[in-house]
Amino acid sequence: MDGEPDYMSDTGTNCNLHTTSETYPENLNKLETLEKKAVHLRLVLEKDFKAADMKWSLFVAAAFSFRYESCLKPFPPGYWKNGIKDMDELLSTITDVPALDLLLRQLDNLDDLKSYAEIIDLLFYVLVRLKEPIIKTVPIESHGNVLLHVNSTVPAAKPQYVFQVVSSNKSTAEVKWRELAKNHNVFYAFHGNRLENFYSMLHCGIQQKPMCSTGGGMFLSPELSASLPHSAGGFGWGASCLGGHLACVALCEILDVPEGINYQRPVTNQGDGGYDDSRSVDRKSNADEAMYKQLPNYYVTNAELVRVRYLLIYAKPLASLRLPTGHNKKDGGIRKWFARHKLFSILFGYGLMLATIGLANNQPLHYYFKMFMKKLELAYSNVKVS
Numbered sequence: 001m002d003g004e005p006d007y008m009s010d011t012g013t014n015c016n017l018h019t020t021s022e023t024y025p026e027n028l029n030k031l032e033t034l035e036k037k038a039v040h041l042r043l044v045l046e047k048d049f050k051a052a053d054m055k056w057s058l059f060v061a062a063a064f065s066f067r068y069e070s071c072l073k074p075f076p077p078g079y080w081k082n083g084i085k086d087m088d089e090l091l092s093t094i095t096d097v098p099a100l101d102l103l104l105r106q107l108d109n110l111d112d113l114k115s116y117a118e119i120i121d122l123l124f125y126v127l128v129r130l131k132e133p134i135i136k137t138v139p140i141e142s143h144g145n146v147l148l149h150v151n152s153t154v155p156a157a158k159p160q161y162v163f164q165v166v167s168s169n170k171s172t173a174e175v176k177w178r179e180l181a182k183n184h185n186v187f188y189a190f191h192g193n194r195l196e197n198f199y200s201m202l203h204c205g206i207q208q209k210p211m212c213s214t215g216g217g218m219f220l221s222p223e224l225s226a227s228l229p230h231s232a233g234g235f236g237w238g239a240s241c242l243g244g245h246l247a248c249v250a251l252c253e254i255l256d257v258p259e260g261i262n263y264q265r266p267v268t269n270q271g272d273g274g275y276d277d278s279r280s281v282d283r284k285s286n287a288d289e290a291m292y293k294q295l296p297n298y299y300v301t302n303a304e305l306v307r308v309r310y311l312l313i314y315a316k317p318l319a320s321l322r323l324p325t326g327h328n329k330k331d332g333g334i335r336k337w338f339a340r341h342k343l344f345s346i347l348f349g350y351g352l353m354l355a356t357i358g359l360a361n362n363q364p365l366h367y368y369f370k371m372f373m374k375k376l377e378l379a380y381s382n383v384k385v386s
Helices: 034-047 049-063 087-096 100-106 110-129 140-147 172-181 195-204 224-230 286-292 326-330 334-340 342-360 363-385
Strands: 134-137 161-166 186-192 218-220 245-255 261-264 297-300 306-314
Touching: 034 049, 034 100, 034 110, 049 087, 049 100, 049 110, 049 134, 049 161, 049 195, 049 245, 087 110, 100 110, 140 161, 172 245, 172 306, 186 218, 186 224, 186 306, 195 245, 195 306, 218 224, 224 245
Parallel strands: none
Antiparallel strands: 134 161, 161 306, 186 245, 218 297, 245 306, 261 297
């Protein structure tokens, strides 16, 4: 409608839902009443609070992205105004959402629901109506078992949280994937991406982007350390129990179909398919190089071959999660401290600038400074005479 193309999710749901039937009229049915929405929200939050918090954080990250046109799919139907996405109203509602543990207590008071009806409507859409795929929290003692799906050999930072992504048997893409899996082997690999992309990735699938070195496809690797640099940390939801700044890596299950996968290895500038040890002595030891040459990267050109099975969540900037190297150990001191505390550095610099401007315009300070200089000059003259 109005030039907005239909974008279907893997469950057959329109990812650009904004039709008249999806605008939530007050008497649509009993399930759509405010009280019923509050009950369903409470059930979802009580069942798996962290998973609901993570799902909402991914939605918020997509909504606040400057690329929301591509990231925020599916778009909440209640915020279509005359065929136009009302981002101002949507962001205003998101800003008003309290911490989910506080909201959970407020939902018990059914008599006061109308005061935050818009918040309930939006949360109901994201956490209840968008029930596919189901997100489940993986206990911390099972994190190691999840990572064992891939035979990684290079050490990498461990995630703070792991969530399982479960697709319904009614999912069109899941059914098609399982049919193909009957005739092919499957394997697991990691896929790194920006935080704001995971909302649409879960509901509409991984999007293929052109790659200059391969011609196209999505990058996956058997090494978590190779995918972490692609997972740029971003700001999710400030009130999240997981943390306001998150990074995410997807652990995917892939069909081993040669026609849809380009198996790539590190190459030299000559493009001979090998790896030149003489050009990398300063970066890795010979043992590391021998191991690195054996690690393939996968560029999947057919998105139907990939299913996201787990989400690995890092609650700190990835720069602070990388394993220390010899170079990092030598590069300590105050410069490294400021580099790791960028927000404080910016605020400190801004405060120093304001203080400098204030002192420069302070007339009494100028007077005392001149008096001090005169006394210093007089003392210097007396010492010179004597």
